[in-house]
Amino acid sequence: MNRIGERMREYRRSIKMTQADFASRLGVTGAAVSAYETGNRLPSYEVLVKIANILGVSTDALLGRQSADRVVVDVTSLTPRQRSLVQDMVEEFAAGNRRGDAL
Template sequence: MDGFARRLRERAEELGISNAEVARRCGLGERQYAYYTAGTREPNLQALVKISRILGSSSDELLGMADPPSRTERERLLDRLSLAATSLTDQELRTVVAQTEALASPRTKRISKKSPTF
């Protein structure tokens, strides 16, 4: 049980979100989720599935039955971005996509300018 609680806390920290935010996104009460992260209670199957989905981990990983994949810094950042995007409205998501494309656009143009033309 302590391993499960530790893995919950570590994964939330890796994603840069608080336990309270995990609880909110799962539709669980903060106190209820705090019991899970303290190791004093276990979630039922439905709650475990919600938590796994929000944390972007399998239930096996959270329960310690499978090793989590080792992630590069880039993969951890992409995990954080993906998780944050799930809580945005459609309009906010459109704005973020436009901003991200604007950031990536100059880089794409620079790369293509460096490519030799034949």
């Protein structure tokens, strides 16, 4: 059973991305993406990291070592101030969820 490929396909489909679009963003062929998803080929470490970044999940989630509910957001293009504001917002939402006053 190819759990990495299954997870990759599930995450890709959840963001409504085609194999062709995914391959283009990943910098590989559509055949390579198909081979990853069917288990005929495993991605290299570098490609696995790219896959996780594109899909917005951690490599642990792809490998089945972490809950699929955890989402990773790439904030590398933000300024330190913007990153701080995003972190503050996430913490405020989490606190609201714990109190039961979620949006």
